[in-house]
Amino acid sequence: RDPRSSAQVWSRHGGYPGASAYLEFHKIRWPGGLRLWRVSEPGTELGEKGAYEPDAARRQATAHARHFAALLDDVRHAQSAAGGTVVVAPFDTELFGHWWFEGPDFLGDLYAQLPRYAGLRATTAGAHLDAHAPRTGLRLAEGSWGRNGDFSMWHGPLVDWTWPVIWDVEDRFWSLAPRALADARVHEILAQAARSMLLLQSSDWQFIISTGEVEDYAIKRFNGHAVDCGRLLDALERALDGSGLDQGLALARELQQRDDVFREIIPSIEEAMRTDGS
Structure with missing residues (x-):
């Protein structure tokens, strides 16, 4: 997985979903179950979260989509110079719309941006392999998408019990x-x-x-x-x-x-x- 594009979406501190304008996942009005607050500035306690503004969040998603498309193009150029042909950027589907409420808007805007960059297009892993058959194989290292790329989120002193x-x-x-x-x-x-x-x-x-x-x-x-x-x-x-x-x-x-x-x-x-x- 490409680390630059991955960090933009997954990083807890510098990734897109942590932007202040986006809907706060963890604060819920009860009864009713409505989320009415935004992420707000880093370090803001749940009780101090600001009111959610959908228009501001929508503009932020568009800006992030433009930034991500430009980033992918930069990564593509760097990889092409080294003989690479694909930027591997997989993400859990549940991120978009669940944890990151504006994620579907981000995806829609991203796909609208891709045609602006010659040579940059979306594809699937299967389609890429069909077009570029591998000549060799390798054994992948054991790992996960969790912290440190290992299993410590699920097997560690806090949860071994x-x-x-x-x-x-x-x-x-x-x-x-x-x-x-x-x-x-x-x-x-x-x-x-x-x-x-x-x-x-x-x-x-x-x-x-x-x-x-x-x-x-x-x-x-x-x-x-x-x-x-x-x-x-x-x-x-x-x-x-x-x-x-x-x-x-x-x-x-x-x-x-x-x-x-x-x-x-x-x-x-x-x-x-x-x-x-x-």
Whole structure:
């Protein structure tokens, strides 16, 4: 990944999404869930954030798109002189519109700017490889998009405590799954236990804790899903042993009111069991 173009979008301190005019992701009006504030100047506390001005944010996105197009052209010229043919600039799709609310406007303006630069055009990795077949291969170094390019955001002293919790839930879930799949009466409990386990496994919790921003929220969510998993697996085990089926179903339905994701999850559990050879 090209470091110059990557830093402009991803850098926490100097990247585009940190501009003062953009919508502040972390401050939300409650009740209602509306975001009404802008990022503001560096170091501004959440309680001091300024009011969001959509027109100013839109102008900022346009300016950043123009800057990025010019930057890509500069990088292209530098790489061409060294024999390069492509600027690799991949980003997580969720950045544009989720973390960076104005990201879709930035992308639209960027693509409108590209025709101004001869020899600069957007392409996909597959299309580039079709046009420029590689003559050799290489083994990529292990790494991630997180801090330091390694796995320390997910495996480090701040979050190491989360993994034994996840592993215990996984071991218990998969030890009960074969019996539960064979008994349609408990499928609702099994399904909600799977939903809670998947939410527990989300890598977001470790990432948020490691950033040091709203880590109390991530810890609360992680611990909450762990408790839900424990309650559901207890209920599932009791139901499989012949007691407490009605109570287990009531618990599963209660928790599904809050965490109603992955609606048709039983076939996925069955497929996972087949893939695992169980």
